Amino acid sequence: MEEIILRRLVIKAFHINQVMFGERTRMDPGGTLIIARDFLPSLTESEPLIEKIDMEIISPGDRDRWTNTIMDVIPVSAKVLGKMGEGITHTLTGVRVLLTGVDADGVQIAEFGSSEGCLKEQIFYGRPGTPENNDILISFNVTLAPRAGASRPGPTAAHRACDVFCQILRDELKKMNGNLCTERHEYFDKSRPGKKRVVLIKQVAGQGAMYDTCIFPREPSGFKGGRSIIDMGNLPVLITPNEYRDGAIRAMY
Amino acid sequence: MGIGPSTKETTLHHFKDPLVDILSGEEEFDFLGIIVVGTPQDNEDKLFVGTRAAAWAEAMRADGAIISADGWGNSDVDFANTIEQLSVRGIPTVGVNFVGTVAGFVVTNEYMDTIVDMNKSAEGIETEVLGENSVTELDARKAAAFLKLKMRRK
Numbered sequence: 001m002e003e004i005i006l007r008r009l010v011i012k013a014f015h016i017n018q019v020m021f022g023e024r025t026r027m028d029p030g031g032t033l034i035i036a037r038d039f040l041p042s043l044t045e046s047e048p049l050i051e052k053i054d055m056e057i058i059s060p061g062d063r064d065r066w067t068n069t070i071m072d073v074i075p076v077s078a079k080v081l082g083k084m085g086e087g088i089t090h091t092l093t094g095v096r097v098l099l100t101g102v103d104a105d106g107v108q109i110a111e112f113g114s115s116e117g118c119l120k121e122q123i124f125y126g127r128p129g130t131p132e133n134n135d136i137l138i139s140f141n142v143t144l145a146p147r148a149g150a151s152r153p154g155p156t157a158a159h160r161a162c163d164v165f166c167q168i169l170r171d172e173l174k175k176m177n178g179n180l181c182t183e184r185h186e187y188f189d190k191s192r193p194g195k196k197r198v199v200l201i202k203q204v205a206g207q208g209a210m211y212d213t214c215i216f217p218r219e220p221s222g223f224k225g226g227r228s229i230i231d232m233g234n235l236p237v238l239i240t241p242n243e244y245r246d247g248a249i250r251a252m253y
Numbered sequence: 254m255g256i257g258p259s260t261k262e263t264t265l266h267h268f269k270d271p272l273v274d275i276l277s278g279e280e281e282f283d284f285l286g287i288i289v290v291g292t293p294q295d296n297e298d299k300l301f302v303g304t305r306a307a308a309w310a311e312a313m314r315a316d317g318a319i320i321s322a323d324g325w326g327n328s329d330v331d332f333a334n335t336i337e338q339l340s341v342r343g344i345p346t347v348g349v350n351f352v353g354t355v356a357g358f359v360v361t362n363e364y365m366d367t368i369v370d371m372n373k374s375a376e377g378i379e380t381e382v383l384g385e386n387s388v389t390e391l392d393a394r395k396a397a398a399f400l401k402l403k404m405r406r407k
Binding site: 069070072073074075077096110111112113114115121122123124127128129130131187190191192193194195196197198199200201202203204205206207208211213215220221229230232233234235236237238239240241244245247248249250251253 | 256257258259261262263264265266267268269271272273274276279280281282283284286288289291292293294298302303305306309313315317318319320321322323324326328331332339379381382384385387389390400404
């Protein structure tokens with residue numbers, strides 16, 4: 001029998017080859033991303049558990065340096081048309097957001113084993129979930145109040161704050177002219193009647209601080225609007241392949 | 254015990270998940286979707302949520318399942334139970350998990366006969382290097398190939 005197409009997702013990638021700080025956040029199709037840090041003071045102020053946020057741009061040749069434990073590597077993607085899993089999504093390549101964390105007493109924000117140390121050595125570059133060798137990293141380093149990393153609200157605040165920054169980039173990314181993308185990928189949820197029916201079960205973290213998973217955020221790979229698997233009693237949730245590929249999961253550990 | 258840096262699946266990993274990629278590209282499969290299930294703390298809860306996932310797979314009339322876990326230690330309880338629950342429902346299952354030399358399963362059962370070990374470090378340990386032991390395209394291909402064999406044998 002013929003395969004049946006259920007829905008289509010188009011992901012358009014925009015490659016970034018230069019990132020710098022400036023007065024106003026903007027990106028251009030030539031591959032330059034300029035980031036304004038003026039939002040940081042009020043953001044830090046609004047999060048009682050966060051003492052300090054430091055942002056840095058790390059070029060590929062500049063990785064021989066200290067990093068606090070890596071809480072997450074986040075792709076910058078934005079929904080342009082349709083709902084998660086269908087329509088059009090814009091995403092940046094060549095650049096990744098690196099969320100790292102420590103508390104004011106120097107305790108790393110990690111659950112079981114932590115990855116602080118030399119940035120060059122503490123990441124295995126080029127894995128599906130890690131930056132490529134030549135990616136530019138935007139480091140978003142959060143210092144939490146003493147001992148705030150030990151219970152859920154601390155790490156959650158770090159993710160929420162980082163998402164505020166990512167949203168500023170997403171709002172710019174949405175404005176990019178789709179015709180000027182550097183890569184275009186089409187994905188389909190489809191049914192193949194008569195073929196072997198296969199399901200993937202992903203067992204994810206759901207036990208507490210630094211061990212949580214957020215599902216269906218408002219924006220791809222985002223935080224805001226997502227539901228915690230812990231709050232859902234860790235019960236199974238079904239996600240279609242296209243929803244999954246469109247960033248339905250935010251790793252919270 | 255839970256998830257160490259080397260097996261940790263970042264948000265980027267989920268975005269580019271090789272298992273989703275390989276399974277949806279496989280022409281011999283009708284890929285039904287992804288069941289995401291948490292790993293609660295309490296033992297009774299672990300058995301409950303994993304069994305619900307297996308019941309769901311059965312209701313989807315799945316011919317086969319791949320289950321992956323990025324943690325080890327107490328999450329092996331969830332992993333072993335869900336594999337058992339799928340298997341007793343007649344669904345051939347392949348597991349993808351970190352074993353290496355340090356993470357032998359804390360619980361096992363007779364159904365855990367097809368496991369892809371995602372370890373890649375020479376010493377077979379949690380190296381604390383982000384992503385070193387995480388699932389790659391090759392692991393996903395292996396899991397899909399094992400599942401094909403297991404479904405054929407049934």
